[in-house]
Amino acid sequence: MRHLLQRHPVAIRTRFAHSLVLTYALPAEVLRPLVPPGLQLDTYGEHGFVAAALVDTRALRPAVLPACFGADYLLTGYRVFTRFRTPGGRVMRGLRILRSDTDRRLMVLGGNLLTRYNYRPARITARVEGESLEFRVDSADGRADLHVRADLGGPPAPLPDGSPFADARAARRFAGPLPYTFEYEPQTRSMIVIKAFRAHWDPQPVSVDVHRLTFFDHGPFTGTRPLLANAFHVADLEYGWQRGLRRTESGGER
Numbered sequence: 057m058r059h060l061l062q063r064h065p066v067a068i069r070t071r072f073a074h075s076l077v078l079t080y081a082l083p084a085e086v087l088r089p090l091v092p093p094g095l096q097l098d099t100y101g102e103h104g105f106v107a108a109a110l111v112d113t114r115a116l117r118p119a120v121l122p123a124c125f126g127a128d129y130l131l132t133g134y135r136v137f138t139r140f141r142t143p144g145g146r147v148m149r150g151l152r153i154l155r156s157d158t159d160r161r162l163m164v165l166g167g168n169l170l171t172r173y174n175y176r177p178a179r180i181t182a183r184v185e186g187e188s189l190e191f192r193v194d195s196a197d198g199r200a201d202l203h204v205r206a207d208l209g210g211p212p213a214p215l216p217d218g219s220p221f222a223d224a225r226a227a228r229r230f231a232g233p234l235p236y237t238f239e240y241e242p243q244t245r246s247m248i249v250i251k252a253f254r255a256h257w258d259p260q261p262v263s264v265d266v267h268r269l270t271f272f273d274h275g276p277f278t279g280t281r282p283l284l285a286n287a288f289h290v291a292d293l294e295y296g297w298q299r300g301l302r303r304t305e306s307g308g309e310r
Contacts, residue, residue: 059243064171064250064300070116070126072293074182074189076206077232078108078264079137080272080282081220090136090276092240094247094305095152098137100230103220105137105285107151107232108202108271110191112182119296130159130180132193132202133173134271137230140238140247143306148249150236155271157193157200172239172248176200184208189289195270203268206289213263216284224261227286231259239300248300255295259288 084097087104091097097104111133115126135151142148157178158164167175179194187209193202207213212224221227239248264287272282 057243059241061170062168062172062239063241063248063302064239064297066170067119067297067299068116069119069294069296070113071123072290072295073112073114074184075109075111075233075290075293076189076191076204076262076264076287077110077259077289078204078266078287079227079230079232079285080106080108081285082106082277082280082282086276086280087136090154091138091152092242093245094240094303095138095140095238098139098149098230100226101220103283103285105230106154106282107133107135107137107230108269109133109135109232110182110193110202110204127160127162129163130182131163132157132178132180132191132200134200135232135237137232137234138238140236140249140303142303148236150234150238150249151232152238152240155200157195172241199270199274201268201270202266204264204266206262206264206287208262208289208291212261213287215261215286216263218283219285220283221285227261228259228288230286231288237297241302244302245305247303247305249303250300251298253296253298254293256293257290259290262287262289 081103115123117126159180
């Protein structure tokens with residue numbers, strides 16, 4: 057059955073040429089209905105958070121293969137910050153997927169066959185000019201269009217105006233991607249936990265100009281006013297995902 061294939065059965069490795077993550081704060085009550093059984097919304101004060109991630113990946117391939125067998129992809133995704141507690145009291149912090157877009161149909165087909173990442177095709181460009189990084193996303197259905205420029209020069213940027221975080225240290229706790237990704241499997245009432253591995257993880261706060269963002273104009277976000285809470289960038293980073301591990305809703309291993 058299809059859900060047996062969608063448990064992230066293949067470890068993946070890649071290099072992030074650039075990863076830009078914009079974290080938006082929304083009232084916790086808006087986001088809680090998007091969190092499946094077994095997960096808790098990760099909050100700061102009265103806010104929950106959604107990450108809009110834009111990633112320029114290089115040589116993405118199964119981890120057992122050398123880089124020459126990989127391919128380059130542009131990926132964007134929207135994730136909710138969540139927590140998953142095990143019976144022993146351990147708390148895993150990670151992201152629950154809402155939507156993913158990519159510039160290649162191969163990723164749409166393969167990604168949706170082997171994961172629940174919900175990939176959709178889009179026209180995506182990434183461009184670096186001097187100390188400016190620009191991403192432009194034109195989604196097929198218009199519900200995930202995004203155009204943003206990030207300033208990569210100068211000292212670390214201050215928090216955006218209106219950010220709910222008290223300081224940069226608090227904001228860094230919500231600098232995606234996090235160590236885990238969670239996918240709920242309703243057929244078996246299980247949680248698929250995917251752990252990331254990475255080297256030299258040092259995200260830098262950057263200032264951004266968001267010219268267009270349509271994701272929050274639809275569905276459960278209609279009428280909300282998301283606040284840009286932080287923006288972080290990393291470059292030239294080795295990154296990967298382990299095979300998915302299936303757990304019960306209460307956190308036990310299966």
